[in-house]
Amino acid sequence: MLKVNNVSFYYLKNKLVLDDVTFDVKEGECVILLGPNGVGKTTLLSLLLGNNKPKAGYISYNDIDVKELKAKEKASYISYVPQLIAGNDLTVYDTVLLGRLPYYKIYPTREDIKLTNEYLSQFGLEELRDKQTNQISGGERQIVSLVRGLIQQSKLLIFDEPTNNLDINAQLRVLDIIKKEKKNNKSFLVSMHDINQALEIGDRFIFMKNGKIFAICNKNEIKEAIIDEVYNVKSHINKTEKGEFITYEK
DSSP: OEEEEEEEEEEETTEEEEEEEEEEEOTTOEEEEEOOTTSSHHHHHHHHTTSSOOSEEEEEETTEEGGGOOHHHHHHHEEEEOSOOOOOSSBHHHHHHGGGGGGOSSSOOHHHHHHHHHHHHHTTOGGGTTSBGGGSOHHHHHHHHHHHHHHTTOSEEEEESTTTTOOHHHHHHHHHHHHHHHTTTOEEEEEESOHHHHHHHOSEEEEEETTEEEEEEEGGGOOHHHHHHHHTSEEEEEEETTEEEEEEEO
16 A cells, blocks of 8 residues: 655755665555654655655555645545644534545535544534534644544544643543444554554554665564654563553653
8 A cells, every 4th residue: 555665865965864765555554654853754744745755765555656646546445543632613524624624526415414424423523513623622623633534434544642732531532433444444653642542543563764774564473662762761571361561761
């Protein structure tokens, strides 16, 4: 589905932000981008969305270079859920409906309206539908943003820190939605800080350091040495009957 091939990028010519990055995301897979701030994750997401162009290498969706995709085509391949949408005067209903914008011309179709109502019901947003997004909590806005991304019905969803700055209840809701949508064969690329949360939803994990990919591994291949090197900490992988969790010390 998504292929990132030997991608490099810089803002200043003598300072690479991304250096020869290569990976893919397969259909129905959740891939997690991990690494401390400043390693190039946000820049990489910007390239995947077509906001910037690689200085070297290329990015493709189903073997079509992202640069060749028209807006409507791109919308069918990829949707983006930012860290946290700002509240505004739009209602929850209208915000979710915006996810269908790539598919209608001037006015939404009956199908777009039908889907919006179905998604509001499916994700427990009916009671909020007429509230403006500046009248609801940050956690509720994040769910609205997530649903807006899902209703776009693209093949791949890109999330930038989807649980950042949310309370525990909202974090659990977001993670639960991702886990359920994986069963519907949705593909995800998720940038995260919390490795323990990443372990709950991820199939493969990309550890980045200094603009490069340090390691790509499955869940059972994650080693303390990888975490220690990437994050400059001393980590401990603790095994329990319910799975693994990671603790840290300096």
